[in-house]
Amino acid sequence: MSKGYDFIIIGGGTAGSVLAGRLTEDASVNVLLLEAGGSDRHPYYHLPAGFAKMTKGIGSWGWETVPQRNMQNKVFRYTQAKVIGGGSSINAQVYTRGNAQDYDDWRQMGCDGWSYEDVLPYFRKAEDNETYDNRYHGKGGPVGVSEPRAPLPVCEAYFEAARAVGIPRNRDINGETQEGACFYQLTQKDGRRSSAAMAYVTPNRHRANLTVRLAAQVRRIVVDKGHATGVEMMDGTRIAAGREVLLCSGAVGSPRLLQLSGIGPADHLSDLGIDVVFDQPQIGENLQDHLDLYCIAELRGPYSYDRYAKPHWAAIAGLRYLLGRRGPVASSLFETGGFWYVNPDARSPDIQMHLGLGTGIEHGVAAMPQGGVTLNSCYLRPRSRGTVRLQSADPAKAPLIDPNYLQDPMDREMSIRGLKLTQEILSQEALSKYILAERLPGPDVQTEQDYFDFICQHSKTSHHCAGTCRMGGDPGAVVDTRLRFNGIAGLRIVDNSIMPSVVSSNTNAAALMIGEKAADMIKADHGMGTGVGQGLSPTTRGAA
Structure with missing residues (x-):
């Protein structure tokens, strides 16, 4: 394998960007962020109204659904972001978290540690809210949240x-x-989009322990004797992960890459001629x-x-x-x-x-x-x-x-x-x-x-979209409540695919929260400290 890293993050979307910014707060670890899409240099990515252009054009992979059998076989354009920052770089910037009961329902479904009171601090931690600073909102976080x-x-x-x-x-x-x-409050700061990439990645590109590669498509996750050891790129190059592979490719991208890696429903993989590495029937199920x-x-x-x-x-x-x-x-x-x-x-x-x-x-x-x-x-x-x-x-x-x-x-x-x-x-x-x-x-x-x-x-x-790598406390869940993959060591999934049920609103704010909470869990699991109260440096807070 080529030069290794402590953590390899697959997917520079909302949650992946959060992880890149938070994990590299610890200078002792090296982090590689791999994003299959391109850069966000085009001005439309930063203009609030630009989402109307980017979702129809260069900001999307251009995928479609299969014909919907319960809707007269209608085929839907299914926008999936093709840019650093993921959905946060092309969405309508609507900042809604869902209902408190959504997260309490997760807890009742066996997801201990994910009740509303458990996740609220992480919503607040991400925010630099121009209007509110109270029990529900925070100031000084990386993401600008503002009024229209x-x-x-x-x-x-x-x-x-x-x-x-x-x-x-x-x-x-x-x-x-x-x-x-x-x-609605919006993920904007000073009249510009405050994407996860601009909040967590761009201000920290100077960090010696953060490497960002764009147009870097992963072919598969490498698993050796039940342990995720790294990734194989499309050109066959392998990159080692000394601690963990962190999969953050979203509710479509994450189950897709797992299946390409031989991790998923065995019958489906075998039918396609893919060698089965790990049989997990729930991967790709539960799409909401x-x-x-x-x-x-x-x-x-x-x-x-x-x-x-x-x-x-x-x-x-x-x-x-x-x-x-x-x-x-x-x-x-x-x-x-x-x-x-x-x-x-x-x-x-x-x-x-x-x-x-x-x-x-x-x-x-x-x-x-x-x-x-x-x-x-x-x-x-x-x-x-x-x-x-x-x-x-x-x-x-x-x-x-x-x-x-x-x-x-x-x-x-x-x-x-x-x-x-x-x-x-x-x-x-x-x-x-x-x-x-x-x-x-x-x-x-x-x-x-x-x-x-x-x-x-x-x-x-x-x-x-959400739910395709469901979190739970039961053996059938794809990940446990610390987002560790059940059955393969060194692999964790951090994105909206882990939601057992989709939240009652737009989902980007929830992805920010998931990234923040996961970063603290990863730090704790590897003796890096929880990160609570650290935040990004004052000169980069709220960068947009």
Whole structure:
């Protein structure tokens, strides 16, 4: 093998970036961060509105799902980041953690040490919150968390419309109570995206014990006598890991690489001609995601950011941003929304909404020629479970991604209820000054079958995939509660794939927390200290 390292991190996404920054706080260990994607030098990665470009273009691997058998064989574009920082470099920067009960449910499922009270300190540790410093929020952490800098008057009208249907305003949905309509806080600092790469990696590239390699695709994890000893790159080069291999490639990438390494369901691997290193049937199982539906309304005038798609208005928007970090370029475009109920018996909010200040923002979503707004909804606790499998032993081939959307009838019913709730909100008097007419679903969609047919055409992923390398206290779990792989020493998984159930919100903040908590566990397991109270150096805190 070539030069070895104490820790090899596979995947420079959100959690992998956190590990790189935190583990190298100890100068006595050497860390190699391998990222299959490229650099984040392109300016769109740092402009808040740039996510609309990057998710459709160079920021994504361009993968798709298999035809969804419970949605009339619809194929979904399934965005997976192809850049250092992972999803945090291309997402809409919405900072939501889920509901406290989500983590208490994990504990009740056997994940000791992962209750809400257990994970809250790690959410706080990651934050440099410009607004709050209290029981729920922290200042001085690496990740900038800030208020929207570019809301529009239609946002306030949305709050009034939500109130008219019984949804109160909530100033902090990451605080004591999740329910209510809100401005989301955003992973931004000084009007720029605060990705995990910019918060944890870039400020620390000078550290002699941190090596970062981009466009570095791992062929397989090397396992010798039940111990992960390193990685093999695509060119056949092997790199040794003296302490641990840390797999951080996400809910799709992590099970994919494990299976390419001969670690996974034995029957599936054998069928593809892959030598079985370790039979673990749960790898790639338990895939969960939030199905995103949307209601689109045409506006009476230029009340959204749609007009800035035209070249001369785009130039004006760029100038406004350069002069004051304001305007549409400073907007994530989805910074307004909230949490509410469509099932009156739900234990906590079961629907999340995002108000898009335009149309056609994401791939496959219709655009209004005269401008409009989009109100998305997603059912937060799907019962359907899917899989990630290989289509071939060839690592150049895309994986078979099957979220299995709407397999459970409850998911279908609750999703349609959420769509109807967005229609009800947009129809309120408070928004009549702005909205000319609802265009999608529109008046022709009336029956339950109409709604189902509509969502089989007009829906997308919420980009919240999780669960494919499930954590648990039971022998069948892929990783234990310290995220160590059950059955192979020296291998740990640190990303959203370890979630036993997907959290009730966007998932990037949870990935930050998982990375922070894992870093402390790794330090403790190797006698490096817990890292509590250390943080990054004052000169690099909150770097963006």
